[in-house]
Amino acid sequence: MAAPAPIILNRPAADAAAGTAPRYTSALSAVTTLFFLWGFITCLNDILIPYLKAIFQLSYAQANLINLCFFGAYFLMSIPAGKVVARVGYKRGMLLGFVVAAVGAFLFYPAAAARAYGLFLGALFVLASGITLLQVAANPYVAILGPPAAASSRLSLTQAFNSLGTTLAPLLGSALILSQLPTLNTATSAAAIDVRAVQLPYLVIGGVLLLISLMLSRVTLPTITFAAEAETAGPERGAWQYRHLALGVVGIFAYVGAEVAIGSHIVSYLALPSVMGLGPKDAGDQVAFYWGAAMVGRFAGAYLLNKFSPAKLLAVNGVGAVALILISINTTGAVAMWSLLAVGLMNSLMYPTIFALALQGLGRRTEEGSGLLCTAIVGGALVPLLFGFIADHSSLRLALLLPIVCYVYIMWYGLRGSRPVMPAQGLHS
Numbered sequence: 001m002a003a004p005a006p007i008i009l010n011r012p013a014a015d016a017a018a019g020t021a022p023r024y025t026s027a028l029s030a031v032t033t034l035f036f037l038w039g040f041i042t043c044l045n046d047i048l049i050p051y052l053k054a055i056f057q058l059s060y061a062q063a064n065l066i067n068l069c070f071f072g073a074y075f076l077m078s079i080p081a082g083k084v085v086a087r088v089g090y091k092r093g094m095l096l097g098f099v100v101a102a103v104g105a106f107l108f109y110p111a112a113a114a115r116a117y118g119l120f121l122g123a124l125f126v127l128a129s130g131i132t133l134l135q136v137a138a139n140p141y142v143a144i145l146g147p148p149a150a151a152s153s154r155l156s157l158t159q160a161f162n163s164l165g166t167t168l169a170p171l172l173g174s175a176l177i178l179s180q181l182p183t184l185n186t187a188t189s190a191a192a193i194d195v196r197a198v199q200l201p202y203l204v205i206g207g208v209l210l211l212i213s214l215m216l217s218r219v220t221l222p223t224i225t226f227a228a229e230a231e232t233a234g235p236e237r238g239a240w241q242y243r244h245l246a247l248g249v250v251g252i253f254a255y256v257g258a259e260v261a262i263g264s265h266i267v268s269y270l271a272l273p274s275v276m277g278l279g280p281k282d283a284g285d286q287v288a289f290y291w292g293a294a295m296v297g298r299f300a301g302a303y304l305l306n307k308f309s310p311a312k313l314l315a316v317n318g319v320g321a322v323a324l325i326l327i328s329i330n331t332t333g334a335v336a337m338w339s340l341l342a343v344g345l346m347n348s349l350m351y352p353t354i355f356a357l358a359l360q361g362l363g364r365r366t367e368e369g370s371g372l373l374c375t376a377i378v379g380g381a382l383v384p385l386l387f388g389f390i391a392d393h394s395s396l397r398l399a400l401l402l403p404i405v406c407y408v409y410i411m412w413y414g415l416r417g418s419r420p421v422m423p424a425q426g427l428h429s
Contacts, residue, residue: 031138033212034094035158038131039165039291041101041205043263045070045124046287047173048198050267050280055193056117060265060388060399067260069121071380073128078375081129081136091216093137098213101130105206112195123202130209135374159352163295167288174284176201178267245369247417248358251410252376255350257383258321258406261399262343263290264384269396275336286337290344297348305349311414314353318411321346322404329397340400350410357418 045066053063085093104127111119177197240246270276270283278286304313321343328340355373362369383402391399 031094032158032161034134034138035162036165037205037209037212038135039162040169041127041131041165042070043166043169043287043291044173044201045260046263046266047170047177047284049264050284051177051198052117052120053268054280055115055195058117060268060391060396061385062388064264064384064388065121066124067264067384068381069125070128071256071260071378071382073125074132075375075378075381077129077132078136078371081133082371084133085137090137094134095213095217097130097133097135097137098209098216099130100133101127102206102209102213104128104130105202105209108202109199112199115195136371159298160295163291163298163348166291167295170284170287170291173201174281174287178280178284240372242362242369243421244360244418245358245362245372247413248354249372249376251354251358251413251417252351252373253379254383254406254409255347255354255379256377257379258403259347259350260380261384261387261403262340263287265387265391265396265399266290266340269340270337272396274332276333286341289341293342293344294348297345298352301349301352305353310349310353311357311418313349314357314414314418315411316414317346317349318407318414321407322411325400325404325407329400343403346407354410354413354418357413360418361420 049063049066052058052066053060056062081093081097084096088096104123104125107123107126108120111123266287267280267283270278270286271280276283301313324339324343324346328336331339355370358373359369383406387399387402390402
């Protein structure tokens, strides 16, 4: 995540007089916990999709309405969330985000009791709206809590904890939720599934969200004040006029879409007789390797990004993802499984690298650019929906061609599209 343009961090007078920077350990810990929960809750959708697909006998496209409602909240709520944070402040914005997300988690209880798919989708949208508000409020803090020279390491740390959440979610989700699914997926067996298996996990999630909100309310966070901007002559230049930013928005859309499309269908893919023929729980356990590979890649990326060109690393990862998917499509058994799971390693550097490349040279437009990039997370809603449509009308193997298209674009963005091209001065003279 990138920090907004000019920020003044107001520190206690005693620290300012002494010329020392305080260590906001408690504040950073609270925000880092948020990134863990964000990853955990997001990845739990990979378990929820096959579970509700079996219960309600859904097609792949219908099951992907889960991703549409969850990631669609980023598209619909990012701008309103920004206005809320501007009005109430960052800390209150985070507190409100925790409460809204908790309400969404608690709504899973009546949704399961009523055995209504529409209520599940509504609960997911409320939950995701709260997370969107949390992201809009929390992102700037990661960059400013501590010495500026160590900002990159703090950003890498929070992303690693995000990946830790995505790694643990499939393991716990498959043990608590997918273990309740019958071996045979028929209408008769679906009617016998106890849909209440999702109630306890989401009640716990809601309780944890409220607990963290209570703890955060007792933490003193630094005050963020934006530096006054100098007057500029001529018409205003919108962030969209920066070509590398506009192309980066498409890159974030493609990356999130491809990553979620693959992660959401690993359980179904590994259940195919031509792949591994695994049951729901065993397949769900394997999802952890997909997200765990991303966690390992992010730790390694903190070192690699300081040694090699980020744009070239992005292109290499795009090529690697395409190669691995092609191997999976054209093989069977363990090779097909592990090559697809290894795509998670290629995903690891894509989000932070695209984000950073897209914000190059934006100056005071950095915050606006960050908002546009966050809105592009809606790719996690639309690409999986198209993926499911293709799978319904052909096969899961052929549907994997869609993420390949996304990764080819990311590869091109690393090689060409990420080169900064500023708005032409002559247009505004």
